[in-house]
Amino acid sequence: MPPALPPLSALRAFEAFARLGGMTAAGAELGVTHGAVSRQVRALEARLGVRLVEGPRHALTLTDAGRKLAEAASAGFARIASGLPGAGDPRELTLSCLGTLAMKWLIPRLPDFLARHPGVKVRIVESHAPADFSTGGIQAAIRILEGRPPEGMSALAFMAHFHGPVAAPELWASCGRTLPGLMGLPRLHSETFRPAWAAWARRAGVDLPPAPQDREFEHNSYMLEAAAAGLGAAIAPWAFAEPDVTRGRLMAPFGFEPVEGRYVLLSPARSDNPAVEALGAWLKVQGAASPPPPPAVRP
Secondary structure (H helix, E strand, O other): OOOOOOOHHHHHHHHHHHHHOOHHHHHHHHOOOHHHHHHHHHHHHHHHOOOOEEOOHHHOEEOHHHHHHHHHHHHHHHHHHHOOOOOOOOOEEEEEEOHHHHHHHHHHHHHHHHHHOOOOEEEEEEOOOOOOOOOOOOOEEEEEEOOOOOOOEEEEEEEEEEEEEEEOHHHHHHOOOOHHHHHOOOEEEEHHHOOHHHHHHHHHOOOOOOOOOEEEEOOHHHHHHHHHOOOOEEEEEHHHHHHHHHOOOOEOOOOEEEEEEEEEEEEEOOOOOHHHHHHHHHHHHHHHHOOOOOEOOOO
16 A cells, blocks of 8 residues: 655645745745745655755755655646646647747748648747746757756757857958958847857857947847848857858858757656657758758868
8 A cells, every 4th residue: 555645735835846946936826825835845844754955944955855755746746737637638739949949940840840740739939948847838848958958858969059150241241251350340149148259269269359349139039130130240050040141141251160069859758748759750850951051160
């Protein structure tokens, strides 16, 4: 006979705290006060006879036992949610994706996937945050990943990652088509990866002088439009810039440097979703068929 479970209300409060990182946030999600969540967590600790959280009251963290229980509780509640009436068809796929990658690379290719899998309904939501499958009904996420996937997730790499400087043809001509001229242009930045210029200069072996002017944009898509409008030069991933370079809206005078990370499809490690599997197989084919970037030209 399995051991008796502690009260589900206490488990739910603890799982919400562990997932959201705070008593106040957990209380807001559950519709109770942060004090009520704290009391539920203390009651759970007393019931189990083990410490689940530690540290000062305003900066509590999970103990090893707390992390283990949080993972099990999140998985358990997710499984219950998936079995509820109307919880969703496995052929419905909500995909979290980097916004500019979705706009410039994924969506233009998506009609092919839908034609091959007419029974799959795809909903794309934009996010640059770490993938989180415990909220929002997300079944899969596309991210740029270096190294191993986060614990509890599987990762399918489908495309290499490159980046390099881009500028409007007229602006590139006006600066003399030289590296010093490029360095003298206003520098465009995306808030999603502020150190892009420094990272490219390091890989390309370029000394990066101070920018004459910095212009910052919230998203890579805005930054690329600003570059095409002649507002300055930008460092952009090839997957984002490829449509504009191909159409001649942007020049890539020094090609694109390879970057360690790869584009991957993340999903829960124990997931058995045929729509996610179909998307992964399709992404592998699309990644292999994508045009390669102009090779890097060392200035």
